[in-house]
Amino acid sequence: MSERVRLAELRDAEVLLDVIYRAYALIRELGLHWPAANADLALIQDNIATNDCYVLExxxxxxxxxxxxxGDEVKAFTELPFIKWFAVNPDSSGQGYGGKLLDWVEEHVIHGxxxxPAVTLATAHKHPWLVPMYERRGYARIHEIETQNGDGIMYLMRKTLEYKQTNTQRG
Known part of the structure; x- marks a missing residue:
């Protein structure tokens, strides 16, 4: 059983659309206006083409x-790298794949x-488990943003990075 991390390619867009759409079901139920939650194929393709979209397969x-x-989503607050559109295939949730991918990107790409020295992400106060999950992973709230779009308070979170070895290889 071979695991690897790689950059997504446009040929991955349909699979990523399915994974992200299903993974973001709770985001839609909460009424959060996150672009990934209601992305269509064109937005997924744009994300792959415009950013560094990684997959663990x-x-x-x-x-x-x-x-x-x-992009410049958080440039008003920090020059640190910003990660977004984090999703785990619901068929594989709870098996540690999301954590492996997040660790790999933090260690090998952002730090390596x-x-x-650190990375940022944003998440919603009203999401029932994301803020505590990221805090357990070493992220701390550094800024509160009132979105004015119905999402309520969003937290910009930061994690100081320390290099550690992982076994997942990039292909």
Whole structure:
């Protein structure tokens, strides 16, 4: 059983659309206006083409995805790298694949390649488990943003990175 992390390609867009749409079901139920939650194929393709969209696959099946943004979503608050569109295939949730992918991107890309001392992400106060999950993973709230779009308070979170070895290889 072979696991690897790689950059997504446009040929992955339909699979990523399915994974992200199903993974973001609770986001839609909560009424959050996150672009990924209601993405169509064109938006997924744009995300792949515009940003660094990583996937973790096992035996050729995409199990998780995360995007390192090349945009300026948080430039008003920080120059640190910003990750978004983190999703795990619901058929594989609870098996640690999301954590493996997040660890790999933090360690090998953000810290290892970019040399960044920390990484940021944003999540909603009203989501029932994302804030505590990221806090357990070492993220801390650094800024509160009132979205004015019905999402309520969004937290910009930061994690200081320390390099540690993982077994998942990039292909």
């Amino acid at each position: 096992k035996d050729g099946a995409i199990l998780a995805t995360i995007t390192l943004s090349k 390649q970019l040399g960044a």
